[in-house]
Amino acid sequence: xxxxxxxxxxxxxxxxxxQVQALGGLVLxxxxxxxxxxxxxxxxxxxxGARFPDTVSEGTLQRKKLGQQVFSDPQALEDLNRITHxxxxxxxxxxLEGNPKxxxxxxxxxxxxxxxxxxxxxxxxxxxxxxxxxxxxARDGIPREYAEKRLDAQHSDAWFRERCDYALENTGNLPDFxxxxxxxxxxxxxxx
Numbered sequence: 001x002x003x004x005x006x007x008x009x010x011x012x013x014x015x016x017x018x019q020v021q022a023l024g025g026l027v028l029x030x031x032x033x034x035x036x037x038x039x040x041x042x043x044x045x046x047x048x049g050a051r052f053p054d055t056v057s058e059g060t061l062q063r064k065k066l067g068q069q070v071f072s073d074p075q076a077l078e079d080l081n082r083i084t085h086x087x088x089x090x091x092x093x094x095x096l097e098g099n100p101k102x103x104x105x106x107x108x109x110x111x112x113x114x115x116x117x118x119x120x121x122x123x124x125x126x127x128x129x130x131x132x133x134x135x136x137x138a139r140d141g142i143p144r145e146y147a148e149k150r151l152d153a154q155h156s157d158a159w160f161r162e163r164c165d166y167a168l169e170n171t172g173n174l175p176d177f178x179x180x181x182x183x184x185x186x187x188x189x190x191x192x
Contacts, residue, residue, distance in 0.1 A: 001190065002096070002103045004119030004164075006110035008154045010132030010139070010147075011125045012170035012177055017106045019181045023190065025102035028095055030088050030115070037087055044087045051079050064146075071149040085113035092118070102190065108154065111163055121188060124160035127170040 003020065005013050014029070021027045037044050038061050048066070049056035055066040070077040092105060092115060110116045127135075129151065136147040161167045168184055170177045 001101070001121070002105065002119045003188075003190070004110045004116055004122035005104055005106045005125060006108060006116075006122065006164065007125035007127075007160050008132060008157065009108065009150055010135035011127040012135075013106050013108075013125045015170070015174070015177055016123070016125060016168065016181045016184075017104055019178065019185060020102065020104040020190070023102065023185070025104055025190075026095070026100040028092055028103065028105045030092065030105065030107035030109075030113070033091050033095075034084060034088050037091060041087060044083070047083045048080070051083065052076070067146070067150070071153045074153075077153055081109060081112060085109060089114050116163075121166065122164040123166040123168060123184065124157070124164040125168050125170060126157035126160060127172070131170075131172045 003025075005016050007013050017027050017029060042059070045056050045059060045061060048061060052066055052069055055062050055069065066080070070080050088107075096103060096118070105115050105119060107113060107115050110119070110122065116122055132151060133144060133147045136142060136150060137144060140147075142150075166184065166188070168177075168180055170180075
């Protein structure tokens with residue numbers, strides 16, 4: 001079974017992903033895959049640098065410079081997504097070649113990147129906006145304004161819920177959300 005996990009930044013998708021991993025499932029964190037590709041895939045960096053001048057310096061992506069360009073310009077964000085989604089999907093397909101018994105794909109752009117079609121079931125993880133802003137600020141060391149711009153550039157919780165087979169709401173209490181994740185995995189037959 002391939003489970004697709006999606007939702008906005010800072011919602012808690014990683015918590016569900018860790019539960020699948022604890023059950024022995026292959027976990028594919030597309031954000032992690034993307035960052036690894038940025039270190040290893042010269043063709044991806046060239047494509048980003050060609051579309052967004054001054055964002056790649058000495059083989060390294062300048063993420064904040066790129067973010068400033070794409071989070072305030074919908075066309076720029078669409079262009080970046082087109083470039084990165086193709087690279088990430090190619091890598092996910094490579095990693096799934098062994099046909100694992102259980103796998104989870106964690107991707108904010110599960111549907112836009114064409115990864116949803118690989119999944120047997122999809123689940124949206126949502127959370128209150130203020131919780132998400134605080135998580136992003138703490139996790140990424142960014143100011144509130146930048147965190148809010150990132151969230152503003154993403155789909156709403158309703159958008160994710162409408163497209164997924166299931167939805168989980170993370171209200172900020174980690175032990176409660178972990179228990180909710182386990183109950184969900186039990187309900188879809190992944191664990192007994």
